Amino acid sequence: MMILSTPGSNSPWPTKTSGTGSPASSACGPSPRTACASCDPRPTPSRRSRLRLASPPIPPPDFLTPDEETRLVKFFTVELIRAAQFCEMPTEVRATAAIFLRRFYVTNSVMTYPATDLLKTSLFFGCKAEGYFYKLVQFSEKFPNTTGEQILAGEFLLCQGIRFAFDVRHPFRALEGAILELRRRLPDEDSRVRRAHGQAREILKFSPLVTDAYFHYTPSQIMMASLSIVDEGLVDILVPTPPQNGDQSKAKEHAEMRQKIMNTIADCRRMLEEEPPERMMDYWSSPEIVKAIKPLRKKLQKCRDPDRANLVNLQRARREQTVNKEKKAAKLDDTGVFGEELGREPKRAKLDKADDVFGPPL
Amino acid sequence: MALSPVVTHTAESVQQTQQLARAISSPLKNFTSGQTSSSNGTPKLLAAPLVPAPTTIPVTLDLAEQMNDEEKRKYVKGKKLGEGTYAIVFLGHLRSKPSTLVAIKKIKVQKENDQGMAPDAVRELKHLQELQHPNIISLLSVFSSKDQNLNLVLEYLPLGDLEMLIRDTDNVRYGAADIKTWMGMLTRAVWFCHENFVLHRDIKPNNLLIAADGEVKLADFGLARTFADPMTNMTSHVITRWYRPLELLFDAKHYSGAVDVWSVGTVFAELVMRAPYLPGNTDIDQVKLICEAIGTPTEDNWPGVTKLSGYAVPAQHPVRGKDWYEMRFGTVGSDGVDLLMKTLILDPRKRITAHQMLEHRWWHSDPKPTRKQDLPKKDGPSADDKMGADLKRRPGVLDDDRGSKVARKLDFGA
Numbered sequence: 001m002m003i004l005s006t007p008g009s010n011s012p013w014p015t016k017t018s019g020t021g022s023p024a025s026s027a028c029g030p031s032p033r034t035a036c037a038s039c040d041p042r043p044t045p046s047r048r049s050r051l052r053l054a055s056p057p058i059p060p061p062d063f064l065t066p067d068e069e070t071r072l073v074k075f076f077t078v079e080l081i082r083a084a085q086f087c088e089m090p091t092e093v094r095a096t097a098a099i100f101l102r103r104f105y106v107t108n109s110v111m112t113y114p115a116t117d118l119l120k121t122s123l124f125f126g127c128k129a130e131g132y133f134y135k136l137v138q139f140s141e142k143f144p145n146t147t148g149e150q151i152l153a154g155e156f157l158l159c160q161g162i163r164f165a166f167d168v169r170h171p172f173r174a175l176e177g178a179i180l181e182l183r184r185r186l187p188d189e190d191s192r193v194r195r196a197h198g199q200a201r202e203i204l205k206f207s208p209l210v211t212d213a214y215f216h217y218t219p220s221q222i223m224m225a226s227l228s229i230v231d232e233g234l235v236d237i238l239v240p241t242p243p244q245n246g247d248q249s250k251a252k253e254h255a256e257m258r259q260k261i262m263n264t265i266a267d268c269r270r271m272l273e274e275e276p277p278e279r280m281m282d283y284w285s286s287p288e289i290v291k292a293i294k295p296l297r298k299k300l301q302k303c304r305d306p307d308r309a310n311l312v313n314l315q316r317a318r319r320e321q322t323v324n325k326e327k328k329a330a331k332l333d334d335t336g337v338f339g340e341e342l343g344r345e346p347k348r349a350k351l352d353k354a355d356d357v358f359g360p361p362l
Numbered sequence: 363m364a365l366s367p368v369v370t371h372t373a374e375s376v377q378q379t380q381q382l383a384r385a386i387s388s389p390l391k392n393f394t395s396g397q398t399s400s401s402n403g404t405p406k407l408l409a410a411p412l413v414p415a416p417t418t419i420p421v422t423l424d425l426a427e428q429m430n431d432e433e434k435r436k437y438v439k440g441k442k443l444g445e446g447t448y449a450i451v452f453l454g455h456l457r458s459k460p461s462t463l464v465a466i467k468k469i470k471v472q473k474e475n476d477q478g479m480a481p482d483a484v485r486e487l488k489h490l491q492e493l494q495h496p497n498i499i500s501l502l503s504v505f506s507s508k509d510q511n512l513n514l515v516l517e518y519l520p521l522g523d524l525e526m527l528i529r530d531t532d533n534v535r536y537g538a539a540d541i542k543t544w545m546g547m548l549t550r551a552v553w554f555c556h557e558n559f560v561l562h563r564d565i566k567p568n569n570l571l572i573a574a575d576g577e578v579k580l581a582d583f584g585l586a587r588t589f590a591d592p593m594t595n596m597t598s599h600v601i602t603r604w605y606r607p608l609e610l611l612f613d614a615k616h617y618s619g620a621v622d623v624w625s626v627g628t629v630f631a632e633l634v635m636r637a638p639y640l641p642g643n644t645d646i647d648q649v650k651l652i653c654e655a656i657g658t659p660t661e662d663n664w665p666g667v668t669k670l671s672g673y674a675v676p677a678q679h680p681v682r683g684k685d686w687y688e689m690r691f692g693t694v695g696s697d698g699v700d701l702l703m704k705t706l707i708l709d710p711r712k713r714i715t716a717h718q719m720l721e722h723r724w725w726h727s728d729p730k731p732t733r734k735q736d737l738p739k740k741d742g743p744s745a746d747d748k749m750g751a752d753l754k755r756r757p758g759v760l761d762d763d764r765g766s767k768v769a770r771k772l773d774f775g776a
Contacts, residue, residue: 107424107425107426107429108425108426112424124478125478125479128478128479128481128484129484129488131481131485131587131588133481135477136476136477136478148476151478152476152478155479156479156506156510157426159479160426160427160430160506161426163426163429163504164487164504164512165491166484166487166488166491167488167489167491167492167588176591307422308424318510
């Protein structure tokens with residue numbers, strides 16, 4: 001998963017005002033990840049006093065590393081799949097929702113927008129995008145402590161984050177087609193084809209959704225890769241072999257193309273094999289994985305963007321701002337029609353003001 | 363996406379496409395990383411050289427918001443072309459090239475709708491994002507303005523729609539060759555949708571808009587959906603009544619591209635007659651009209667029809683023969699009548715497909731289709747308003763002033 005880092009930030013957001021959850025361990029300046037490793041974790045007395053004078057007393061929190069973020073996105077994708085299973089949603093809906101969530105976190109960080117909320121929004125919107133309309137109330141009732149407002153608060157955010165591209169093509173239909181073809185070609189091997197069908201489908205319902213397969217491969221390639229995991233011989237049957245007799249150069253061309261296709265399928269297969277479907281249960285039952293995720297979620301709690309952690313409040317603030325702006329816009333001309341640049345949220349303005357030399361109020 | 367065997371790409375249309383390069387396919391395609399000043403994404407506190415943030419982008423916008431703003435800033439919104447319950451349509455132009463006009467369709471936030479983004483908008487975006495064809499309206503961009511209003515930037519089609527030409531019997535004259543050109547463009551559009559597994563489900567003359575060069579473009583994908591998997595139910599409450607086939611009136615839950623082909627057939631008949639062919643006042647009336655004009659469906663001509671849950675027929679009428687059609691639609695020639703009859707076959711399984719339509723001999727028989735620059739057109743301000751009126755409408759309903767006051771209520775929950 002590619003997580004975008006944005007260089008050149010001149011105003012790193014975590015200017016937290018309250019002292020809650022600011023780990024003391026990263027007290028050595030503005031770049032905890034790089035500097036801490038090379039310097040003494042406890043500053044010398046002289047440095048300590050200098051620091052106290054020169055910088056705000058609250059150090060930036062200990063941010064997640066890109067690798068940790070990737071692991072968390074994967075974890076939340078599994079949570080989404082689990083929720084979809086619980087709600088008994090169709091396979092396509094759950095796959096679409098999972099891909100929406102992952103696409104969203106290509107350009108956003110789990111530290112900025114809470115994935116626990118967005119996964120529910122992704123599911124709700126995934127239903128819509130697949131033409132499977134759920135009443136909001138019915139939907140929110142399925143989750144503990146969840147209101148319809150919470151689910152809708154992130155809807156527009158999600159849509160904008162995936163640039164309004166709502167069509168996700170899945171490998172499931174490709175598999176059905178391949179199975180029909182295999183039944184025709186192998187009339188005497190019904191049990192073999194049937195077994196491959198079931199197993200490949202289980203793979204497709206999990207592995208491509210928690211890896212980057214959808215970002216790199218086409219639905220048919222993903223389908224072929226899943227088949228090759230369960231029964232490689234079947235892929236060999238499906239991908240046409242070069243004609244035995246005929247034009248030499250054409251045959252060579254064909255052979256090269258076939259090799260290229262097989263290589264791509266093999267690459268995709270390696271990616272899928274990182275997350276076999278058996279791992280799905282592990283994500284919430286294997287003690288090691290649960291244990292490994294726990295500290296990450298704790299760390300995430302401490303480095304979240306305070307302005308964007310509560311989507312409902314964010315949404316309300318935006319609505320208010322829009323209403324205010326509409327009042328002002330009455331006298332604006334051409335530029336007003338388009339709306340101005342989105343202003344800064346009131347809350348942040350307050351935060352920035354607090355970030356002065358004397359530090360925040362006690 | 364498949365290429366049409368019959369589509370002609372003119373030099374100017376290619377040029378235009380290049381000018382209006384679509385900027386929505388990839389979230390990062392048009393994003394210049396140099397302007398990144400967001401503090402969002404993975405916070406990175408390395409000693410990177412500070413790029414002075416352009417003052418136009420506030421630092422608190424996240425990456426998606428910045429991309430949205432960049433998209434928004436490419437266009438200038440102009441005068442209002444029309445307003446309806448569902449959307450407001452504005453004329454607009456490219457900021458960098460004011461001569462390039464666009465239509466901006468702003469989806470209204472539904473006050474009473476507490477279900478979030480409207481299903482029509484979701485469907486329209488989902489399909490228009492993916493379909494690119496000379497006979498399908500292009501979606502150039504999407505952005506949100508004033509917080510959460512959805513704006514669809516569509517290509518500007520200034521010459522109104524086919525309905526306008528059909529109705530204006532005083533000023534607009536056209537013949538068999540013109541009908542052939544229009545039908546060709548419509549059939550290619552429908553073929554392309556079906557080739558890409560999309561059912562349009564609302565084909566009618568006022569969803570067929572006309573570009574400045576005379577090209578007809580299929581618009582309004584608010585009722586579109588992808589082909590369903592076998593066994594999956596679909597709602598039968600689609601397609602504006604006059605253009606709706608019997609299988610939908612009989613409440614079939616499984617149907618195919620044949621429903622669109624029927625609509626194409628009724629549009630074809632309307633082009634010839636210059637009046638709606640089957641203007642039913644109610645759904646029951648619609649069934650009656652179809653039975654009278656085309657024939658009553660029976661187990662003989664449509665095996666299984668009596669098993670459909672909504673099956674009810676008023677009386678037994680024989681299926682009309684070719685001579686009956688020749689009398690009414692003879693102006694398009696014997697081949698034209700043959701094609702029309704095949705689009706209006708009662709049994710959807712026997713009805714011609716869009717692909718087979720393109721292979722029909724009518725396209726080759728005399729008269730040759732009119733070149734698109736020579737097509738009759740209607741100029742002037744009324745055409746402008748027409749695009750506004752067409753885009754703002756809720757999908758699936760008839761305009762109030764078009765005879766039927768009983769606009770179909772759509773069940774979006776199904």
